[in-house]
Amino acid sequence: MSHVVPSTPSDGSGKRTVALVGATGSIGTQTLDVVERWPDRFEVVALACGRSSDVIEQARRFGVSLVGVADRDAAREIREALPGVEVVDGPDAAAIVAGCGADVVVNGMVGSIGLSPTMAALRAGSRLALANKESLIVGGQLVHDAAAPDQVVPVDSEHSAIAQCLRGGRAEEVARLVVTASGGPFRGRTRDQLKTVTVDDALAHPTWDMGAVITINSATLANKGLEVIEAHLLFDIDYDRIDVVVHPQSIVHSMVEFVDGATVAKLSPPDMRLPIQLALTWPERLAFAPTTMDWTTAQDLTFEPLDDDTFPMVRLAVQAGRAGGTAPAAFNAANEVAVETFLQRGLDFLGITEVVAATLESHDVQTAESVEQVLAAEADARRTAAELIRRR
Numbered sequence: 001m002s003h004v005v006p007s008t009p010s011d012g013s014g015k016r017t018v019a020l021v022g023a024t025g026s027i028g029t030q031t032l033d034v035v036e037r038w039p040d041r042f043e044v045v046a047l048a049c050g051r052s053s054d055v056i057e058q059a060r061r062f063g064v065s066l067v068g069v070a071d072r073d074a075a076r077e078i079r080e081a082l083p084g085v086e087v088v089d090g091p092d093a094a095a096i097v098a099g100c101g102a103d104v105v106v107n108g109m110v111g112s113i114g115l116s117p118t119m120a121a122l123r124a125g126s127r128l129a130l131a132n133k134e135s136l137i138v139g140g141q142l143v144h145d146a147a148a149p150d151q152v153v154p155v156d157s158e159h160s161a162i163a164q165c166l167r168g169g170r171a172e173e174v175a176r177l178v179v180t181a182s183g184g185p186f187r188g189r190t191r192d193q194l195k196t197v198t199v200d201d202a203l204a205h206p207t208w209d210m211g212a213v214i215t216i217n218s219a220t221l222a223n224k225g226l227e228v229i230e231a232h233l234l235f236d237i238d239y240d241r242i243d244v245v246v247h248p249q250s251i252v253h254s255m256v257e258f259v260d261g262a263t264v265a266k267l268s269p270p271d272m273r274l275p276i277q278l279a280l281t282w283p284e285r286l287a288f289a290p291t292t293m294d295w296t297t298a299q300d301l302t303f304e305p306l307d308d309d310t311f312p313m314v315r316l317a318v319q320a321g322r323a324g325g326t327a328p329a330a331f332n333a334a335n336e337v338a339v340e341t342f343l344q345r346g347l348d349f350l351g352i353t354e355v356v357a358a359t360l361e362s363h364d365v366q367t368a369e370s371v372e373q374v375l376a377a378e379a380d381a382r383r384t385a386a387e388l389i390r391r392r
């Protein structure tokens, strides 16, 4: 485990400065909920979003000095509403915010556009609380190499759980990682039954309330595929030693099996404020529990194997992960294009997986030694996916 190791615990004195990219989304707003609870521990200094004017109220509430807005038209209105605040705009705005030198940068952006903020935070030497799994997956070795040993702390619930299970353990004692999946809204359905599902059906996640893209990724199981690659990169474990198991209650957030047969699991009700809070102060735990288990009542915790034929996305992601180089970036780019088109009602649900499989099939895997190479491979995969969708 090279990137998630305990750093020196804080002695509780002094505030940590926090920069938050993706401030107006699901992770972003929950991060602000957590931070607001601890005014003596955190000071939000910079925020970034795509275009939402919600950032105006957030910037005022936290008294930030820097705001990044990707959309230039939206930025004009936001700048006028925030006199005295530096408002940067355009495609590099989030990277400027992430690179501002805060103690902790939370990357809660959606999609591989989160790569440049991830790299900017790492280059600035900030602790990176990483929800934006796509940046790690597409950046792969580049992100891995740019990160100091204790610099990246996962926010993703499964990876936060694994990091907690591994805490204090030795790498050579780990036998396997077991990543849990809710199974999404279509768990138990056949491929035939998935032919007619709608966008609204796919957005009805059984256990988590999240942004639209990750919710669709949970429905196709692409999210779990991305999470297997994420686990491989964060914890340096071979794909042969990472399993996925379906656990519909989303209470066991993942597990680690050790060489003596002991399995350690992390359990809590499904609430992202717990892993967000822990990532802000890792490895220290703050004494606020957003929700707790009620162990005085009967609980059913069930586990079942993944139906790999109906939901082949995990298999495809592992194939991309094993191929290495630009393949994970191609997998993710094709998925982003297909999901966006599905959300706009331009592609059927099963088409998402088919487009990803066909894009991956035709992708010419290259080494990913620079951000430019990754971006070129992504652009190529996006073109292929768009062309496949056009021809359907």
Ligand SMILES: NC(=O)C1=CN([C@@H]2O[C@H](COP(=O)(O)OP(=O)(O)OC[C@H]3O[C@@H](n4cnc5c(N)ncnc54)[C@H](OP(=O)(O)O)[C@@H]3O)[C@@H](O)[C@H]2O)C=CC1
Pocket (backbone or CB within 6 Å): 021, 022, 023, 024, 025, 026, 027, 028, 048, 049, 050, 051, 052, 069, 070, 094, 107, 108, 109, 110, 111, 113, 131, 132, 133, 134, 155, 156, 157, 208, 209, 210, 211, 212, 213, 214, 272
């Ligand atoms: N939501 C969850 O519970 C979980 C999410 N994650 C991961 O966290 C990430 C965020 O997910 P989620 O919060 O659900 O997504 P949302 O769609 O809810 O939020 C996305 C955020 O990104 C912002 N954004 C979009 N484009 C840009 C840009 N160019 N520059 C800066 N900001 C931009 C949006 O701003 P605007 O509002 O202006 O469009 C918004 O603030 C994803 O990678 C997801 O996989 C992981 C585990 C759980």
Ligand SMILES: CC(=O)[C@@H](O)[C@H](O)COP(=O)(O)O
Pocket (backbone or CB within 6 Å): 156, 157, 158, 180, 181, 182, 183, 184, 208, 214, 217, 218, 219, 223, 224, 272
């Ligand atoms: C909350 C979180 O971490 C999500 O990634 C969640 O795991 C999605 O649920 P699925 O298990 O359905 O993909």
Ligand SMILES: [Mn+2]
Pocket (backbone or CB within 6 Å): 156, 157, 158, 227
């Ligand atoms: Mn997750």
